[in-house]
Amino acid sequence: xxxxxxxxxxxxxxxxxxxxxxxxxxxxxxxxxxxxxxxxxxxxxxxxxxxxxxxxxxxxxxxxxxxxxxxxxxxxxxxxxxxxxxxxxxxxxxxxxxxxxxxxxxxxxxxxxxxxxxxxxxxxxxxxxxxxxxxxxxxxxxxxxxxxxxxxxxxxxxxxxxxxxxxxxxxxxxxxxxxxxxxxxxxxxxxxxxxxxxxxxxxxxxxxxxxxxxxxxxxxxxxxxxxxxxxxxxxxxxxxxxxxxxxxxxxxxxxxx
Amino acid sequence: xxxxxxxxxxxxxxxxxxxxxxxxxxxxxxxxxxxxxxxxxxxxxxxxxxxxxxxxxxxxxxxxxxxxxxxxxxxxxxxxxxxxxxxxxxxxxxxxxxxxxxxxxxxxxxxxxxxxxxxxxxxxxxxx
Numbered sequence: 029x030x031x032x033x034x035x036x037x038x039x040x041x042x043x044x045x046x047x048x049x050x051x052x053x054x055x056x057x058x059x060x061x062x063x064x065x066x067x068x069x070x071x072x073x074x075x076x077x078x079x080x081x082x083x084x085x086x087x088x089x090x091x092x093x094x095x096x097x098x099x100x101x102x103x104x105x106x107x108x109x110x111x112x113x114x115x116x117x118x119x120x121x122x123x124x125x126x127x128x129x130x131x132x133x134x135x136x137x138x139x140x141x142x143x144x145x146x147x148x149x150x151x152x153x154x155x156x157x158x159x160x161x162x163x164x165x166x167x168x169x170x171x172x173x174x175x176x177x178x179x180x181x182x183x184x185x186x187x188x189x190x191x192x193x194x195x196x197x198x199x200x201x202x203x204x205x206x207x208x209x210x211x212x213x214x215x216x217x218x219x220x221x222x223x224x225x226x227x228x229x230x231x232x233x234x235x236x237x238x239x240x241x242x243x244x245x246x247x248x249x250x251x252x253x254x255x256x257x258x259x260x261x262x263x264x265x266x267x268x269x270x271x272x273x274x275x276x277x278x279x280x281x282x283x284x285x
Numbered sequence: 286x287x288x289x290x291x292x293x294x295x296x297x298x299x300x301x302x303x304x305x306x307x308x309x310x311x312x313x314x315x316x317x318x319x320x321x322x323x324x325x326x327x328x329x330x331x332x333x334x335x336x337x338x339x340x341x342x343x344x345x346x347x348x349x350x351x352x353x354x355x356x357x358x359x360x361x362x363x364x365x366x367x368x369x370x371x372x373x374x375x376x377x378x379x380x381x382x383x384x385x386x387x388x389x390x391x392x393x394x395x396x397x398x399x400x401x402x403x404x405x406x407x408x409x410x411x412x413x
Contacts, residue, residue, distance in 0.1 A: 061324075063345050063356035070359050180355055187348070 030159040035089050036122065037218050039112070040258055042082030043123035045170075046113055047266070048144060049075030050273055054131055067180060071141070074173040081166045083109035103282060114277035118267050119260040122218070126209040128257075128266045135188050135198040140206055142181035146234050147213045148174045150227040151220075158221065182238050189242020196243065203244060211253020218258055326375040327353040329360075331367035339371050347372075 052072035059065025090099050090107040099107045100115035126144055131137045152174060155167035188195040213231070214224045228249070236246045256262065276283065324346040330339035342361045347353035353372040362370065381389060393399070 061346065063347065063360055066363075067356065067359040070363060176358075183351060183355065187352075 031163065031221050033085075033089075033160060033163055034218070035086055037220055038082050038086035038089065040122040040218055040220075042079045042086060042112070043121045044127055044144075044148075045075045045079035045082060047121070047123045047269060048127040048141075049073070049079060050269055051127065051129075051131055052137070052141070055137065060134060068137075071177055071180070074170075074177070078166070078170045078173070079113070080109050081169070083112045085162050085166065087112060110277070114274045118262050118270055121260065121262065121266060121270075122258050123266075124209070124212050125254050125257040125263055126206065126212065128263060128269060129206070129209070130265060132202060132205070133198055134184075135195065136202040136205060138181050138184040138188065139199065139202045141177060142185050142238065143206060143210055143235065145174050145177040145181060146231055147210075147227070149178050150230055151222060154222045154227070155220075185238055186241045189239070189244055199242060200244060203247075207247060208250060208252075209254045211250050212255050212257060214249075215255065215258070324348050327357075327372045328375050328378055329353075329357040330371040330373070331357070331361055332369040333367045334365075336367075339369065342366065344375060 049072045052068050052075065055068045056065065056072070059068060087107040087109055090096055090112075096105070096107060100111040102108050102111050124144075126140060129136075129140065149171065152167045152171040156164050156171055158164045158167065185199065188199040190196075214228045216222065216224045232247065232249065239246055325348075326344055327347055328344050329342050331342045332339045345353065345356050345360055347356050350372060354370055357370045357372055361367070
């Protein structure tokens with residue numbers, strides 16, 4: 029039987045990409061060096077592009093429903109990538125909590141990108157073999173981008189960990205801050221057709237290799253973790269992100285430039 | 286009234302803080318031994334998809350070779366400029382002195398006999 033993605037699953041994939049892309053774009057113009065500024069902006073664009081693809085696929089599915097009232101629609105009564113991104117409120121977003129956390133300093137940003145992108149890499153590897161052609165196509169394209177994100181963020185985590193006293197302390201502090209949020213990756217409450225057990229082992233293996241090079245203690249999966257994102261229960265940070273992101277569209281509906 | 290316009294570049298604020306706030310900034314053109322350490326400069330060469338040679342496209346700062354290649358990928362291949370990147374630390378590039386251009390290059394201009402065009406090729410290899 030071929031895989032038929034649910035709308036909730038597609039929205040989850042899209043929201044993860046959109047919110048992470050938005051967070052990374054906040055670094056634009058504030059990077060520590062010109063090249064890093066451009067790198068993060070490129071990475072943010074990659075994620076926003078991936079979000080567009082997933083939202084478009086979700087919108088197509090929504091528009092085939094007989095009753096679309098659960099979703100925001102445009103003037104023609106159709107769901108579009110824009111209505112899904114700009115007209116939903118925080119409780120309708122299904123992204124992981126990790127991606128909505130504030131950027132903090134360079135260490136928090138690069139470590140968060142590493143944790144998230146290495147999960148995405150494994151997820152997309154599995155989805156790119158899916159029997160649903162659209163899902164497989166989007167996953168394959170995003171996989172190439174995410175492979176670079178893993179490489180870039182991994183290099184930075186190693187440099188910070190292996191660098192000066194201050195950079196190592198900052199990296200350790202960001203690990204303490206972010207680690208409680210990675211447990212959410214493995215819940216799979218939306219029942220995506222992926223093998224989370226295998227993914228978890230590979231992910232932890234990869235992350236611990238990087239930690240060893242960065243002189244951080246090896247990470248072990250926490251017995252308790254922060255959760256709720258995929259069910260719409262978010263941290264207060266998402267509210268601020270959406271306020272900034274959605275203000276224009278909501279204040280001037282259907283505005284164009 | 287003397288006003289000085291300061292141009293601030295990346296890294297200046299940190300160095301200024303370390304130096305106590307009023308001393309000249311490292312990038313003011315006054316290079317002293319006590320400036321904040323600057324990443325080395327690298328020259329970037331990119332080969333396009335249909336090209337045969339790597340062309341010089343610019344330079345960037347990076348801490349080491351791996352970072353230089355990643356930065357070059359982010360800065361100089363954003364718009365599909367190429368498929369291959371070489372990076373070389375600028376200090377390893379040695380250039381000829383433009384003041385010597387006359388003695389270096391002028392003498393070759395009137396030695397037309399150095400061009401391989403003064404003999405007839407036999408019929409058999411006319412299309413060599």
